[in-house]
Amino acid sequence: MYQAHFRLEKRPFSATPDPACFFVTEPIQEAFDELVLRAESGQGIGVLTGPAGTGKTLVCRRIAVEVSKHFTPIFLANASFPTRRALLQSILFELGRRYTRMEEQELRLAVFTSLKDLALAGRGAVLIVDEAHLMNERLLEELRMLASLSDREEPLARVILSAQLSLEERLVHPGLEALNQRVVCHRYIEPLTREESIAYVKFRIEWAGGEWAQVFSPQALARIAEAFGVPVTRLVDVPDEPAVRIIGTDQARTLWRGPSGGTGTILGATEPPWAVELWRWVLEPGEISGGDAHISGSKEMIWVESGTITLTVAGHRYQVAAGQCARFSGAEHHSYVNEGPGPAVMTMISLVPPAVA
DSSP states (O other): OHHHHTTOSSOSOOSSOOTTSOOOOHHHHHHHHHHHHHHHHTOSEEEEEOOTTSSHHHHHHHHHHHHTTTSEEEEESOOOOSSHHHHHHHHHHHTTOOOSSOOHHHHHHHHHHHHHHHHHTTOOEEEEESSGGGOOHHHHHHHHHHHHOEETTEESEEEEEEEOTHHHHHHTSGGGHHHHHHEEEEEEOOOOOHHHHHHHHHHHHHHTTOOHHHHSOHHHHHHHHHHHTSOHHHHHTOOOOSSSOOOOGGGOEEEEEOTTSOEEEEEEEOOSSSEEEEEEEEEOTTOEEEEOOOSTTOEEEEEEEESEEEEEETTEEEEEETTOEEEEETTSOEEEEOOSSSOEEEEEEEEEOOOOO
């Protein structure tokens, strides 16, 4: 339902990572490039670690897509295998080979045969194991043995492990020393920064066919900006100012459109910690723009160019006529209404102090 409401072509956020929607930061790109390089060169085991929710699964799925040009990817999405037998069965299942009614050693030989067949066909295997921190030492040792298989000095299985941080501690355990020696690449993914988080949400909405400023109301954008400690302009790509920046009307962004054609346009803003925003509002007769309360210490000021604006602050109504200016606390619930017969035009300045952690 919300897709139609916001005119989205698909869901911007889903529980399952979609390799087609790959948001890349510089550290993620570096990790992706090195893991792909190590896998393609067959130099050893690659390890990707990071806190939960940092995008490791999506990176793994993108690696699978990338290496599929020359290799056969085997992607194990959940490494919570109870036994070695279950692990070997999963590998055979992903390869489309028979995996039932076989003993553990028979499964191991079947995996070896399958990997060798792929190598002879010029399609070596890249085994990508997600959630590898869930594996016990016996399973990790099985992966090490798979990574050690070779034919004519070429590895039969190029292994990439993706895991949460607990795997790092386990790799230094004496029982996993042989596995640790095979690791040639270990990349760590940091949680997104504030700026990257904003860019991520914008990227997902635009990927889904939406427009960031049209999905979120000015009030919602203000709340998001307050939470991140940035001006609204940072959210909607209105150019930030250096020492001096001339901003033309073509660079302004209209973030609100009323039912009768009114508009709310942000013309520019300053950088944190104190964010000052300059808006121009045109309200057609009967239109109202509601303003949620901002953080404590926020201030707003309006100057009415034409018409009359009915300003309501904390439940009290005030008439602001053309040529008049009104200033008030933005930390109170407030709204602007045009109750006159013609359009009302006003300029607004919003001052938002630094958010208190």
